[in-house]
Amino acid sequence: MVSTPSSADGQRLAERDYVQGGEAQTAVKILVVGHFAVGKTTFIGSISEIEPLSTEETMTRAAESVDDLKGVKGKTTTTVAMDFGRLTISDRVVLYLFGTPGQLRFVQLWEDMARGALGALILVDPERLADSFAVIDLIEQYGLDYAIAVNHFDGNPQRAEAALREALDLLDDTPVVTCDARDEKSSAAALTTLVRFLLDRAS
Amino acid sequence: MTASEEFELSDAGLVRAYVITKGRGLPDDDQLSLITLLTAAPEQGQRAPRLSPEEERLLDICSAGYLSVAEIAGHTRLPLGVVRIILAGLTEGGHLVTRPPVPRARKADRAILEEVLNGLYTKFG
Numbered sequence: 411m412v413s414t415p416s417s418a419d420g421q422r423l424a425e426r427d428y429v430q431g432g433e434a435q436t437a438v439k440i441l442v443v444g445h446f447a448v449g450k451t452t453f454i455g456s457i458s459e460i461e462p463l464s465t466e467e468t469m470t471r472a473a474e475s476v477d478d479l480k481g482v483k484g485k486t487t488t489t490v491a492m493d494f495g496r497l498t499i500s501d502r503v504v505l506y507l508f509g510t511p512g513q514l515r516f517v518q519l520w521e522d523m524a525r526g527a528l529g530a531l532i533l534v535d536p537e538r539l540a541d542s543f544a545v546i547d548l549i550e551q552y553g554l555d556y557a558i559a560v561n562h563f564d565g566n567p568q569r570a571e572a573a574l575r576e577a578l579d580l581l582d583d584t585p586v587v588t589c590d591a592r593d594e595k596s597s598a599a600a601l602t603t604l605v606r607f608l609l610d611r612a613s
Numbered sequence: 614m615t616a617s618e619e620f621e622l623s624d625a626g627l628v629r630a631y632v633i634t635k636g637r638g639l640p641d642d643d644q645l646s647l648i649t650l651l652t653a654a655p656e657q658g659q660r661a662p663r664l665s666p667e668e669e670r671l672l673d674i675c676s677a678g679y680l681s682v683a684e685i686a687g688h689t690r691l692p693l694g695v696v697r698i699i700l701a702g703l704t705e706g707g708h709l710v711t712r713p714p715v716p717r718a719r720k721a722d723r724a725i726l727e728e729v730l731n732g733l734y735t736k737f738g
Contacts, residue, residue, distance in 0.1 A: 415674045417688040423677065427688075429650055432679020437648035437714045438725055457737075463687025467694060494683055499732030503725060506648050506681060522647055522693070526714055528726065598737035605733060609726045 427460060431501050439506040440604065441523055443549065444533030445541035449561045450509035451493045453533060453591035457598055458495025458507065466491045467519045490519060524552040529608045531600060533561050533591065539577045546578065555611050557585040557604040583607075645697045647683040650712040651675055651704070667691070671699055672708055679712070 415423045429435055442450050455462045467490055492510040499505050508523050530549045534542045549556050558580065571586050580586065585607045589600040653676040664672065674680065674688060686696040703709045715721050 415677050417674075417690075423674065423688065425678070427684075428678025428680060432650050432652060432712070435650060435679065435712065436725065437650055437681060437712070438729065439648050439714075460684075463684060465683055465686035465690075465693050465696075467692060494687070496681075496684070497732075497736075499729050499736075503728045503732065504650075505729060505732075506683065508647070508683070526646060526648075526716075528722065528729070595737055598733055602730065602733045602737070605726055605730045609723065609730060612723045612726055 429496070429504050430498055432504075434501060435498075435504045436502060437504050437506060439508055439523075439527050440601070441527050441530040441549070441554070442507050442509040442533065443530055443545050444509075444511075444561075445535070445538065445545055446511050448533045448535050448538075448541075449591035450511075450533055453531075453559075453561070453589075453597050453600075454493055454495040454507045454509050456592060456594045456596075457497060457601065459498060460496050462493050462495045464491045464493050492519060492523065520548065520552070524549075524554060527554055529604055530554045530556040531559050531604045532556050533559050534574075534578070536560055536562070536574065539574070542578060555608055557587065557600070557607050559587050559589045559591075559600040559603075561591050562588045645682050645700055645704075645711070646714060647693075648681045648714050650679045650681055651685070651700060651709050652679045654708055654710050667695075667699055668703060671696065672703060675709060 417423060429437075442453055444450050451462060490510070492508055494506055494508045497505045497507070508527075510519060510523060532542065532545055532549060546556075558574075558578065560574065574580075575584075575586060585603050587600045587603045590596040653672055670689065671685060674685060680688070682697060682700060683693070685700065686693045689696065691699075700709065704711055715725070
């Protein structure tokens, strides 16, 4: 018997859950990264056409350097989640946005995410700049071009861009934009800044 | 922000991952990326009788259109590694059709980036 396609919680997948015109679509991805609680999921949710999804990699604690599945013997496992959303750009291109915190130890997850990515948008909290260093390092290690989006929480005075550039040790041509991750247009503008930069770099 | 970003310890689940995957290893990284799109192959007469419940479930979810590997994992809440192994098996068995993402190349990138930029302008003004 063939049942209707349904997700884990028994909800039937709707037509809009599927990639429209999938047989002609090329999938691309952009990473939306940043430290814990900087607003990645909010950002992705604000422009995704699907309810953001989450998937996880499971690894044994004892064998984190070993491939996750080959190591599954122990009783406890470490789980790390990545959130993602989707945006159908045209009838030829569908864009996925992947977000994950920058914990170094989940290298496999980072490799999966970074491989083939067009670039990365790094979300930064102006009050917690130091927390962004590790994430920027990681993105640079993977050789991805990136732009900085300063997630501007209410009430915070906008830190001068020059000071922020210096604090984060950015190259002169690295774009810095301010955005409100809760706002669709604001998030889209940040993404547009990144893509325009990537296009310049590809010329 | 969800607690899922923090490490959490959990039991490995009732059925061990290596049972679900029948002990198969992870497929090549390039074979099934996070954004490889998949759908069920056109009707093959009758479905192979020896599919496991998880294989049936994944095939089922792929039967109504294209989804990425990541989305299939997200909808089923199965770990990504497990999903990739099962999907690789189903693809080898001819049950699934895949659309891998284009390999990175400067020229291809330019065309795609232009398309993405135009798409963003159109959608969000």
